[in-house]
Amino acid sequence: MAGTRTQADEARETAVETALARLDLDAKTRLLAGQDMWTLPALPEIGLASLVMSDGPIGVRGVRWTADDPSVALPSPTALAATWDPELAHRAGVLLAQEARRKGVHVLLAPTVNLHRSPLGGRHFEAYSEDPLLTGLIGAAYVEGVQSGGVGTTVKHFVANDAETERFTVNNKVSERALRELYLAPFETIVAKARPWGIMTAYNAVNGTTMTEHHHLVNEVLRGEWGFDGANVSDWMAARSTTGAVEGGLDIAMPGPGTVYGPALAAAVRSGQVEEARVDEAVRRVLRLAARVGALKGAEPVVAEPPAEVDGQALAREIARRSFVLVRNEGALPLPPGGSVALIGAAARDARVLGGGSAIVFPARTVSPLDGLTAALPEGSLTYAVGADPNTELAVADKGFALRAVCRDAAGQIIGTCSAPNGQIQWMGSDLPEGVTHDTLRSVELTGTFTPRESGPHTLGIKGRGHFVLTVAGTTHYAGNRGGGRSEPFAAFFGGPEPHAVVELTAGEPVEVSLTHTVSIPADAPVKGVGFTLVHQEPRRDPDELIAEAVVAARAADTAVVVVATTELVESEGFDRTDLTLPGRQDDLVRAVAAVNPRTVVVVNSGSPVEMPWRDEVAAVLLTWFPGQEGGAALADVLTGAEEPGGRLPTTWGSLADAPVTRVAPTDGELPYTEGVFIGYRAWEREGRAPAHPFGHGLGYTTWAYDSLELDGTTAKVRVRNTGDRPGREVVQLYAAPTEPDAERPARELAGFATVTAKPGETVEAVIDIPRRVFEIWDEKTGSWSFVKGSYEIQAGRSIMDRRLTGTINV
Structure with a gap:
């Protein structure tokens, strides 16, 4: 299914077999275990370089958590999926390959193709959609783009890692049919279309077996049925059993050096618990990956010459504006020329451009909405008011802080220093400043200055575990131990902050700040890491006063643009959401502004759905996701009308009370997917509920007429006409609906899509092939796909609820 081997593939296989034959058991098992946080060991005796991996998916951070080597930050995966444009996803992949090669990275740990099963999933910004077809096609194009640059991908997290609560231990109970039709489907599409060089298996268990040991899903389905020939790497610290992992098809246990492979695997072979042939199979796949990326001497890499250089800043801006969804x-x-604009919201000044957790990268620049509109609008036409701040708790120390990290040994001597991009230290494995080792490191001091932009009482605090000393302006405000709390391995990075100092400061006057952490790493820690954060909160003004100031500014302007947002404490890796409300007083702010200005535009800066109880009270609502480093510039393009908002919803937006699937928390370690194949729009339709904004919805700055639908077998030709007065882009969507109702099948499902562009008055044709899988269901009795013959309505339109044309086919 994944394609036949070419002559070049065969030549690489020969090089792989030659290298494998020269390795002894200890070398082979060592190769399957990370040597540190991000790399595999080099084996000079066979000409094998160290394979380097890095987190994605919106950028390439590299092996160090630092801003010294900045990364291009593209919009969030939900934004990329909102473009409904695989070609654009391919271009994003090419850029990321370029970034990876620049940073010496061979394998990008992306894309995430888990589904939006419930809107409460805390990491949904890092996945594409609630629909497996849209997810699979965007993901396949992304993988093809990255690998066209000679860099490997690891499509993740295989499989059913659709929530964060108890993610390390949860047993997700999923029917075979739901697995096949929904959760496995994007992986199957990507394997078939893009031949990925890697897959990452998830932390969770599926139907009682942890995914790093899942022989059926990995060996029988992924490799056997689909023909996947790449390497299978564990999610970090997911591998738990030496024999279970190797028998379950896991090739690489990350990170190292303390893993279930390496010496433990060699011992298992020597004791007869594991056949050496199993080890050889895994090593063969790792060497194949190395050969493909050019890390194995004597093997020609798949890509000898990388694609032409891509302008990352320009592409980030293009993807952002193409992803923005105008839902009302x-x-x-667009804003009327020459009119005055009141820009309102703390998120307009301090934009959130990416999600929290392992997806974080450090761009060289970030354009906020305030930056973008200031540059785009005539001087004197823009005013700004804070209005409301979504950060109701302490956040990572950032704006106004100039910090560096100072490392000391047990004697207090400085053994290394480095810059700090903000108040967060996240050093995993060997990711330490030059000259520093875990054996010599005893303390890390974050030190520098803070220049406040507002006068008043500033709150500083700490996130992390262990012993800390916090000093501000020469006064020690905290010295003690912080511990307890969450037990998961990354709690120090994703846990909650605590305030420890309230200091009266004056705007523009710098003060010295120091946070010292005594490093104590348990001897049995699977990964040696140093993680803690200096957190900060600006003076808290009376929320009613801030809203009142915003109302004054809005009343005086022709248009009010209110930017609302989530925060890292709402959407991040490591935890799920408990509700869909905007944090702080942002809903109150929108209503107050809308009451005095009929031309109120609300810009929603979130990676996944939020409730918008005021949506019918405002003139326009624009969803911008986490828009990447150029988000503010792209926003100015769209608001002024220089560019059209091109996005369509890749997932349904509605209230939590109406959402059909909301359970993400396990009971006694188990989370049953009782909804079966009914998630997303499938579930909304089944329940007869109307969401705030349906799957596929999105407006532009022109209008479209759907003139005709022609069906030739399973190929649809849809003619659409631009009936507006400016050029535009349309996403033509096809839905297939069985004409004979079946309670066990969705009423309709996405069958294909295409983007077209047209000038005013121009007619264009979208040609869409409907895949066979649309007409198949998984038969749990036979354990195979069943083609359901009969009559189907093929419906063409602008969303799941705005279907303009209908035709019928018999299959």
Whole structure:
């Protein structure tokens, strides 16, 4: 299914077999275990370089958590999926390959193709969609783009890692049919279309077996049925059993050096618990990956010459504006030329451009909405008011802080220093400043200055575990131990902050700040890591006063643009959400502004759905996701009308009370997927509930007529006409609906899509092939796909609820 081997593939296989034959058991098992946080060991005796991996998916951080080597930050995966444009996803992949090669990275740990099963999933910003077809096609194009640059991918997290609660231990109970039709489907599409060089298996268990040991899903389905020939790497610290992992098809146990492979695997072979042939199979796949990326001497890499260089800044801006979804517009956008604009919201000044957790990268620049609109609008036409701050708790120390990290040994001597991009230290494995080792490191001091932009009482605090000393302006405000709390391995990075100092400061006057952490790493820690954060909160003004100031600014302007947002404490890796409300007083702010300005535009800066109880009270609502480093510039492009908002919803937006699937928390370690194949729009339709904004919805700055639908077998030709007065882009969507109702099948499902562009008055044709799988269901009795013959309505339109044309086919 994944394609036949070419002559070049065969030549690489020969090189792989030659290298494998020269390795003894200890070398082979060592190769399957990470030597540190991000790399595999080099084996000079066979000409094998050290394979380097790095987190994605919106950038390439590299092996160090530092801003010294900045990364391009593209919009979030939900934004990329909102473009409904695989070609654009391919271009994003090419750029990321370029970034990876620049940083010496061979394998990008991306893309995430888990589904939006419930809107409460805390990491949904890092996945694409609630629909497996859209997810699979965007993901396949992304993988093809990255690998066209000679860099490997690891499609993740295989499989059913659709929530964060108890993610390390949860047993997700999923029917075979739901697995096949929903959760496995994007992986199957990507294997078939893109031949990925890697897959990452998830932390969770599926139907009683942890995914790093899942022989059926890995060996029988992924490799056997689909023909996947790449390497299978564990999610970090997911591998738990030496024999279970190797028998379950896991090739690489990350990170190292303390893993279930290496010496433990060699011992298992020598004791007869594991056949050496199993080890050889895994080593063969790792060597194949090395050969493909050019890390194995004597093997020609798949890509000898990388693609032409891509302008990362320009592409980030293009993807952002193409992803923005205009869900409501009562004539407020584009902004009228020459009019005055009141920009409101703390998120307009301090934009959130990416999600929290392992997806974080450090771009060389970030354009906020305030930056973008200041540059785009005539001087004197823009005013700004804070209005409301979504950060109701302490956040990572950032704006106004100039920090560096100082490392000391047990005697207090400095053994290394480095810059700090912000108040967060996250050093995993060997990711330490030059000259520093875990054996010599005893303390890390984050030290530098803080220049406040507002006068008043500033709150500083700590996130992390262990002993800390916090000093501000020469006064020690905290010295003690912080511990307890969450037990998961990354709690120090994703846990909650605590305030420890309230200091009266004056705007523009710098003060010295120091946070010292005594490093104590348990001897049995699977990974040696140093992680803690200096957190900060600006003076808390009376929320009613801030809203009142915003109302004054809005009343005086022709248009009010209110930017609302989530925060890292709402959407991040490591935890799920408990509700879909915007943090702080942002809902109150929107209502107050809308009450005095009929031309109120709300910009929603979130990676996944939030409730918008005021949506019918405002003139326009624009969803910008986490828009990447150029988000503010792209926003100015769209608001002023220089560019059209091109996005369509890749997932349903509605209230939590109406959402059909909301359970993400296990009971006694188990989470049953009782909804079966009914998630997303499938579930909304089955329950007869109307969401706030349906799957596929999105407006532009022109209008479209759907003139005709022609069906030739399973190929649809849809003719659409631009009936507006400016050029535009349309996403033509096809839905297939069985004409004979079946309670066990969705009423309709996405069958294909295509993007077209047209000038005013121009007619264009979208040609869409409907895949066979649309007409198949998984038969649990026979354990195979069943082609359901009969009559199907093929519906063409602008969303799941706005279907303009209908035709019928018999299959």
